[in-house]
Each structure stands twice: as C-alpha cells, then as structure tokens.
Amino acid sequence: MKKQELIHLHGLLAELQSQFDAAGETVSEEYRELGVQPTSIHRSKTDHKAAVFALIHGVTDELEGDENTAETEAVTATAD
Template sequence: MKKQELIHLHGLLAEVCNHYEQMADCTVEHAEYTELGVRPTSIHKSKTDHKAAVFAIADGITEEMEHEAEPAVSATAD
C-alpha cells in the first residue's frame, strides 16, 4: 500500500472512530494511538508511522465494539 493510500485509510478510520463515539455514546480507548502522535493530517510522518497508527486506531475501535457486543448464543439442536 502506498503512503498516500495509508494516509487516506487513516483519515477514514479516524472519521469512523468519531462517528462511532457519537452514535454509541461512548469513548474509544486510544491510548496507544495517542502515544504515537500521528494524525491523518501528519503528512510529514513516515509510511511506517501511519501504518502503526492505522493498526492502533482499528484495534481501539474493535475492542470497544467487542465490549458492546452481546455474547454469542451457542447453536444446539433440540
């Protein structure tokens, strides 16, 4: 993936995160993402930095969604 594509994906994930926080009325844990100090607008940062940020924000979003998800019902035959 090219750097420009990673920056675009990074921006999209940041928007998804903001939208999810508003819709679910929660706060996504971004400690790892915040520590990186890389934002979608940080075009001077390296491709590797943006890749790490994409993974960090995606992990934060999915972890929050897992907390909200209902436990799966096991499939059993009657």
C-alpha cells in the first residue's frame, strides 16, 4: 500500500474514532499515545501504519464489547 493510500485509510479510521468519541466511547488510548494524526503527512509510512493498526484494534475491541452486551436476534438470509 502506498503512503498516500495509507494516510487516506488513516483519515477514514480517525473519522470512525471521532464518531465513537461523540458517543462517549473511547476507542484507543494507544492511538492517542502515538501522536500521529492523518494530517501528519511528514510522518513516516511506518508511523501511519502503526496508527492504523492501533485504530483498527481499538474499534474491533469496542465492537466485540458491544456484541457481548447487546441482545442478538437471528436474521434470516434472504436475497432481494
């Protein structure tokens, strides 16, 4: 993946994190500690990759936590 594509993905995930923050749920302290923002274009590709992985792990952990607390209902598989 090119650096520009990685920065774009970083921006999308950062937007997802801001949606979680608005809902009062903290996604990733690890991401905040890295200090790499999508607008930090001077940072290395490796730094952005680490930030993307931190965001992905934070989001998946948060979603897994929601899955355990929410009631799930079976949905039938139908095609439109």
